[in-house]
Amino acid sequence: MKTTLYVDRGLLCEAMELAGKKGFTETIEAALTEFVRKRRIQKLAASLGTFDLILDDQSLEELRRDE
DSSP: OOOOOOOOHHHHHHHHHHHTOSSHHHHHHHHHHHHHHHHHHHHHHHHHOSSOOOOOHHHHHHHHHHO
16 A cells, blocks of 8 residues: 655664664564554553563564474
8 A cells, every 4th residue: 555654754764774674665564563563462461460471573482382
């Protein structure tokens, strides 16, 4: 889907560098993916109780392999 956005160019360039991405589209997709992933984890943690649930991709993959 093509969409026009007004984004702070400096912020976008910094995000692109930190994410190791080569293009603006890749960077924005990576940022949105990370945002959604973190919010889903927060919702899951809230639904499970009061303990902190902090999983990175590697830890989650290890848990899946152990099943």
